[in-house]
Amino acid sequence: MQALYAQLLVGLINGSFYALLSLGLAVIFGMLNIINFAHGALYMMGAFCAYFLLHLTGLGYWPALIIAPIVVGIFGMILERTMLQWLAGLDHLYGLLLTFGLALIIQGVFQNYFGSSGLPYSIPDELKGGINLGFMYLPIYRAWVVIFSLIVCLGTWYLIERTRLGAYLRAATENPTLVRAFGINVPRMITLTYGLGVGLAALAGVLSAPINQVRPLMGENIIIVVFAVVVIGGMGSIMGSIITGFALGVVEGLTKYFYPEASNTVVFVLMVLVLLVKPTGLTGRAA
Amino acid sequence: MKMKPKSIASLLLGTTLTFAVAGAAMADDKVVKIGALSDQSGLYADLGGPGSTLAAQMAVEDSGLKAKGWTIEVISGDHLNKPDVGVTVARQWLDVEKVDVIVDVPNSGVALAVSNLVKEKNSILLDSGAGTSDLTNAQCTPNTIHWTYDTYTLAHGTGSALTKSGGDSWFFLTADYAFGAALERDTTAAVQAAGGKVLGGVKAPISTSDFSSFLLQAQASKAKIIGLANAGADTTNAIKQAAEFGITGGGQKLAALLLFITDVNSLGLNTAQGLNFTETFYWDMNDASRAFAKRFQERMKNHNMPTMVHAGVYASLLHYFKALEALGGNPHDGAKVVAKMKDMPTDDPLFGKGSIEPNGRTVHPAYLFEVKKPSESKGPWDYYKLVATIPADEAFTPLDKSTCALLKK
Numbered sequence: 001m002q003a004l005y006a007q008l009l010v011g012l013i014n015g016s017f018y019a020l021l022s023l024g025l026a027v028i029f030g031m032l033n034i035i036n037f038a039h040g041a042l043y044m045m046g047a048f049c050a051y052f053l054l055h056l057t058g059l060g061y062w063p064a065l066i067i068a069p070i071v072v073g074i075f076g077m078i079l080e081r082t083m084l085q086w087l088a089g090l091d092h093l094y095g096l097l098l099t100f101g102l103a104l105i106i107q108g109v110f111q112n113y114f115g116s117s118g119l120p121y122s123i124p125d126e127l128k129g130g131i132n133l134g135f136m137y138l139p140i141y142r143a144w145v146v147i148f149s150l151i152v153c154l155g156t157w158y159l160i161e162r163t164r165l166g167a168y169l170r171a172a173t174e175n176p177t178l179v180r181a182f183g184i185n186v187p188r189m190i191t192l193t194y195g196l197g198v199g200l201a202a203l204a205g206v207l208s209a210p211i212n213q214v215r216p217l218m219g220e221n222i223i224i225v226v227f228a229v230v231v232i233g234g235m236g237s238i239m240g241s242i243i244t245g246f247a248l249g250v251v252e253g254l255t256k257y258f259y260p261e262a263s264n265t266v267v268f269v270l271m272v273l274v275l276l277v278k279p280t281g282l283t284g285r286a287a
Numbered sequence: 288m289k290m291k292p293k294s295i296a297s298l299l300l301g302t303t304l305t306f307a308v309a310g311a312a313m314a315d316d317k318v319v320k321i322g323a324l325s326d327q328s329g330l331y332a333d334l335g336g337p338g339s340t341l342a343a344q345m346a347v348e349d350s351g352l353k354a355k356g357w358t359i360e361v362i363s364g365d366h367l368n369k370p371d372v373g374v375t376v377a378r379q380w381l382d383v384e385k386v387d388v389i390v391d392v393p394n395s396g397v398a399l400a401v402s403n404l405v406k407e408k409n410s411i412l413l414d415s416g417a418g419t420s421d422l423t424n425a426q427c428t429p430n431t432i433h434w435t436y437d438t439y440t441l442a443h444g445t446g447s448a449l450t451k452s453g454g455d456s457w458f459f460l461t462a463d464y465a466f467g468a469a470l471e472r473d474t475t476a477a478v479q480a481a482g483g484k485v486l487g488g489v490k491a492p493i494s495t496s497d498f499s500s501f502l503l504q505a506q507a508s509k510a511k512i513i514g515l516a517n518a519g520a521d522t523t524n525a526i527k528q529a530a531e532f533g534i535t536g537g538g539q540k541l542a543a544l545l546l547f548i549t550d551v552n553s554l555g556l557n558t559a560q561g562l563n564f565t566e567t568f569y570w571d572m573n574d575a576s577r578a579f580a581k582r583f584q585e586r587m588k589n590h591n592m593p594t595m596v597h598a599g600v601y602a603s604l605l606h607y608f609k610a611l612e613a614l615g616g617n618p619h620d621g622a623k624v625v626a627k628m629k630d631m632p633t634d635d636p637l638f639g640k641g642s643i644e645p646n647g648r649t650v651h652p653a654y655l656f657e658v659k660k661p662s663e664s665k666g667p668w669d670y671y672k673l674v675a676t677i678p679a680d681e682a683f684t685p686l687d688k689s690t691c692a693l694l695k696k
Contacts, residue, residue, distance in 0.1 A: 003507050010499045115589045116332035117520055120555035123531070130533050136503060137533040211531065212496050213523055213553055217329065221496055256500035261463055263500075264492040 006136035007257040008250055013142045015249020016149035017204055021222065022229040022241040023153055024200035027160065030236035031173050031193045034084060034095040039226070040219025041106040042198050045072050046205025047214045048110065051121050061124035061210070068206045069199035076198030080191050088190075103219075110216035118213030145207050152203065153242045156196075160238055169193060225252075228271040234281025244282060316616040317357040321347070321604065322386040324376060324401065325416060327365035330494050330520035331393045333549040334594045335416040337363075339391040341586055342597040345579075346604035352612065362386070366397045368493065373397035374404055381408045387618050388413060388607060390600050395419035395466035402431045411621040413607060415599030418518070418545060419469040420684060423648040427691035430621045432628060434649045435599030436567050438466070439684045441544045442473035444565025444655050444677050449512055449542050450481035457542075458510035459488030460501050460525060462517035467493075470516040470544055486510045491517070498525045499532060506534050514542045523550050530558055547594040551670045556661040559670075567653045567682075568595035568637055569671050575636035592668045602635040603649070641679060646691035653682035 021043060028036045049068035053059040059067065079102065087094045123141045130139040160166035169189060172179045176186045205219075212218055225248075233244030248267055255266040262269075274282060323343045325335040340363040347359045362384065366373035373392070380386035381404070389405060392398045393416025405412040406428035413432050414422060420437040450457075457478050461467040467490070475485050486508050489501050502525065505513045513534065515525050522543055529541055543550075546564040570580035570592045579601070583593045593601075610627040611618050618624060625647070633641040633649060641651035656671040664670065686694065 003503065006503045006507075007500055010503060013499065014497055111328060111332070113589065115549070115591060116328070116330060116336070117334075117523060117549045117553040120527075120553065120558065122555075122557065130531075137506075137537070139531045139533070141531065142499075211528065213520065213527065215520060217520075218496065221494060253500055257504070260489050260491060260501065264495075 002135035003257065004254075007253045009136065009138065010256075011250035011253020012246060013146055013249070014252060015246035016146050017208060017222065017245075018226055018229050018249050019153050019242050019245025020149045020200055020204040020207070021226040022233065022245045023156055023238065024197040024204075025226060025230050026233070026236055026238055026241040027156065027200070028194060028197035029230070030238065031169055032080075032084070032088070032190055033092070033173075034087070034099065034194075035092055036197065037096055037100040037223070038079070038103040038106065039099075039198075039201050040223030041103040042072055042076060042219070043201040043205040043208075043222070044110065044216060044219040045075070045106065046202025047121070047209040047212075047218060048114075048205075049202065050206045050209045051119055051214045054121070061206075064206050065203070069202040072202035072205075073195040073199035077191050077195040080194040084194065085187065085190070103223075107216050107220065114216055116215065116217060118215030118218070121209040121214050123210040141210060145211075149204075149207065152200070153245075156200065157238050157242065225267050228267045230281075232267075232271050232274045232281055234283040237281065237283045240281060240283030317618075319357060319359045319388070319611065319618050320384065320386045321359065321361045322377070322380045322384070322389045323361060323363040323391050323600070324366055324373060324380075324389050324397075325363070325391045326368050326393055327363070329368050331368065331416065331518065333553075333589075333591060334519055334547040335391050335393040335596050335600075338583075338587060338591065338593060338597045339363075339416070339600045341583065342593065342600040343390055343604055345583065345586075346601045346608070349601075350605060350608035352608050355612070357611075366392070366394065368394045368397065370396045370400040374400045377401045377404050381405070381410050387411065387621075388604075388624075390414075390604060391416045391596065393417055393596060394464075395421075395469060396464050398422060399426055399465060402426065402428055405621065406430045409621045411607075411625055413600075413603040415603060416596045418466045420473055421465070421469055423644075423646040424684065424690045427646045427689075427693055429647075429693060430625055432603065432625060432643055432647045432649060434603040435595050436565070436653065437648070437683065438470040438473040440567065440653050440677075440682050441470060441565050442477040443681065444653050445542055445544055445563055446474040446477035446514070447481045448655055448675065449540070449563060450478045450483040454512035454540055454542070455483035456510045457483060457485045457512045457514050458505045458508040459485070459514045459516050460498070460505055461488055461490050462493050462521055463490040464493055466518065467516045471514070474514055474516065474544060488514075488516075491521070493517075493521065495521060496524060498528050501525075502529050502532050502534060506532065506537070506539065510539065512540050512542050514544055516544055518545045519547070519550065520553075522546060523554050526554060526562070527558055547596070548592055548668070548670060549594055551658055552591070552668065556659060556664055556670065559658045560660045562658045563655065563674065564658075565653055565655055565677070566595045566671075567651060568593075568598040569654065569656065569673075571669065571671070579637060598637045602633075602637045605635050606631070606633050606643075644683075644686060644689075646686070646689050646693055648683050648689075650679045650683045652679050653677040 046068045050064035053064045127141040172186045233240035256263040323340040343361045364376040388411040390413045395417045398417030415435045418438050420439040422433045459471045461471045551559045629643045638651040643649050655675040
């Protein structure tokens with residue numbers, strides 16, 4: 001029983017990353033209608049950005065938590081301005097192909113210079129050590145990841161669903177022409193939204209840097225799972241992707257305990273089941 | 288389907304060219320093509336990958352055969368850690384590209400599949416990167432030589448040493464494919480032979496990024512030693528996360544059964560210090576190894592030091608070239624060249640003197656290393672201190688215990 005609690009908690013930790021990443025994907029898909037396959041590569045860039053900040057400028061984890069998402073977010077906005085914006089209104093397939101190509105290029109460039117085994121990035125001193133919960137030893141850093149990503153996820157949800165800015169955004173996706181008529185610069189809003197989604201990926205990258213090695217391929221494996229999360233949660237649904245992210249982390253954690261060999265596939269089995277029963281995803285509405 | 292005139296013409300041209308090339312090969316008979324098959328982009332790319340291609344090129348240059356009229360070409364390919372991809376690339380090389388010898392092939396699953404194909408085509412596999420001891424036991428062939436290390440070496444080096452020094456209960460965290468299974472099996476045998484017992488294990492899929500669930504199970508087992516039967520980025524992630532979950536601080540010890548210098552570099556000495564592991568090559572062993580490593584590092588794009596896998600590719604090819612020179616030509620009969628290689632004692636700057644046994648296993652000494660503390664390291668890549676030397680006759684499966692069918696007359 002004790003082991004079960006531990007696995008549940010560990011699942012929640014992984015779920016935080018799934019939630020942060022799938023949230024970014026959901027924001028981008030919901031507002032831009034782009035299936036952003038470059039998300040994993042941008043997540044990796046966030047981690048590398050933290051590494052560079054530390055080794056080139058001496059700025060540690062805390063500044064990186066703010067600077068890396070901004071830097072990578074700006075990079076994302078440049079991508080949107082120069083390439084993605086021309087795909088608006090075309091079939092999803094074009095955006096998917098373009099972002100998939102971008103992901104391969106970005107990963108290839110990093111791998112060319114840094115190899116595949118990755119670079120070390122240590123946990124900040126303030127968050128070192130752990131607490132003995134009786135049933136498990138909980139590293140403080142992991143607890144921080146869960147709490148911090150929960151705050152960020154809920155903040156993003158609030159921003160989009162409950163504020164005036166969010167209302168503009170949602171209106172702009174429903175009917176861009178009409179929103180423009182009210183004097184709102186829709187293309188700029190879309191660029192900023194893409195930047196926000198990318199920034200969330202980079203933030204997840206910084207959070208993950210002290211746990212995993214900073215590696216060029218770190219985004220490649222996780223992104224497939226995250227896409228499954230988004231599909232299960234319902235494409236474009238903000239709250240759906242947050243809840244599904246955490247929930248699937250827990251499901252995966254339990255699988256690792258009861259039948260470890262299946263831990264890589266359980267998410268996809270679930271995805272198939274959900275698609276069979278409810279093709280729009282758990283929280284998605286019919287288009 | 289009706290062929291267009293143009294495609295018929297190109298087909299004819301292709302056929303003619305093939306005959307022309309075959310004719311040229313028959314005329315001077317000193318044309319060799321080497322295929323470096325490795326994981327070029329995944330979790331094993333740093334321990335093998337582009338470095339193995341470079342090591343093969345260096346072996347070609349250092350052999351001096353080109354000056355003696357040989358034409359030697361090195362090509363490389365990516366098997367993506369998938370046996371089916373590896374076999375497809377190898378088949379293309381052997382059938383179409385006329386490759387004479389395939390080198391490296393890390394990932395035991397791929398290596399076993401390619402080894403079978405190479406036997407079928409009577410070509411040669413000089414394996415350096417793969418670990419499974421099955422390559423020279425149950426699945427040995429007259430066309431495969433396994434050079435650098437195998438799971439028996441790792442098991443008997445690290446496994447026995449740790450068990451004898453008090454780590455008498457083990458729990459395995461195993462990569463779920465041929466290599467992990469072989470390493471767990473061989474280490475279990477070594478641990479039990481040394482008087483220890485195995486409490487259990489858990490199998491993790493290859494290329495896992497989060498090991499915390501598995502590590503918690505290992506922690507709950509209360510075993511004194513947690514044996515990591517995995518490799519590359521899987522090992523480094525497991526080690527890093529074990530430190531985070533207080534496993535190493537809580538009295539349990541990690542045994543990284545297979546660790547490469549690129550892994551240590553990636554972990555950093557702070558995390559890696561104190562780890563015990565077995566290798567058959569370290570760049571800072573002697574003048575010859577240092578000279579090789581310096582040349583290698585200068586030409587490597589990411590300026591990594593050579594791993595033992597790279598060293599094995601280099602040394603096995605040097606020996607291969609010696610055999611070719613002794614044969615004088617006709618390098619295309621794989622089994623014949625391998626038989627010649629087995630007849631000649633091995634002697635190269637990186638592994639020293641050794642021999643190749645009838646089952647295809649190269650034997651040379653292995654070394655038990657410990658990762659230095661940050662305070663002991665004098666500079667970049669100064670990572671290992673030698674704990675013990677395992678003599679050649681103890682480092683590999685004894686011939687009377689080998690299950691290779693080639694040994695049964």
